[in-house]
Amino acid sequence: GQSLEQPSEVTAVEGAIVQINCTYQTSGFYGLSWYQQHDGGAPTFLSYNALDGLEETGRFSSFLSRSDSYGYLLLQELQMKDSASYFCAVREVNGSSNTGKLIFGQGTTLQVKP
C-alpha cells in the first residue's frame, strides 16, 4: 500500500516563509506533486518533482529527496490569498492496470495571518 503524512495545520504571518513537509511510503514511485485547494474550490496543480532537488516556480518551491522518501513545499513572501489546503500526492502504478492512481495526503491547512 501507500501512505503520505503531512501536518494537519500550519499558521504563518504575511511576508513570512513556510515549509510544508510530506513523507511518503509507496510501492512504485513516480514523483511527488503538490496541489492547492481554496475553500469551496477545486484542487489546482502547483508543482511536481520526479528527481531529487529543488524546483522553483515563483514564490513556491518544492523539494524531493527520494532516499528519504520526503519532500516539502516552500512558500515564500506569504500572502493572505495563500490561505488554503495543500495536498501532497504520489502516483501509484498498478501492474494489473494501465492507469495510475493519484494518492493524496490528508492535506495541510495553511492559515496566513496579517
Place this chain on the structure above:
Amino acid sequence: DTEVTQTPKHLVMGMTNKKSLKCEQHMGHRAMYWYKQKAKKPPELMFVYSYEKLSINESVPSRFSPECPNSSLLNLHLHALQPEDSALYLCASSQRGGRSSGNTIYFGEGSWLTVV
C-alpha cells in the same frame, strides 16, 4: 480558469431520483477521473477511464455509474443515492494514463451534490 468543465455546479436530489453529472475536457487528454471529496478531507478516487475504457473502479457502490461516451466526455450517473453520498464530486483529466502518466492532473471546479 480550469479547462475541465463540470455541470451542474450544484445539485440537490432526493434518494429516489436519477440524475447525472457531466464533465468535458478539450485538452486532448486520454485519462479521465471521478473523485469524491468530503469537507476537510482529500479527494478520494472513484473511477479512472484510460483511452475511453474503465481501468479503475475503487469498489464504488453500483448506485454510481460512470460513462465515457468519447475521449472528451465523462458522465457520472446517480441513482438511489443516500444522504451520506452528499459531497463535492470532482472530475479530472490527465494527458495519459498508465505508466507514462505524470502527476499532473487537471481538476474541474466540481459539482456540489446534496442528497435529501
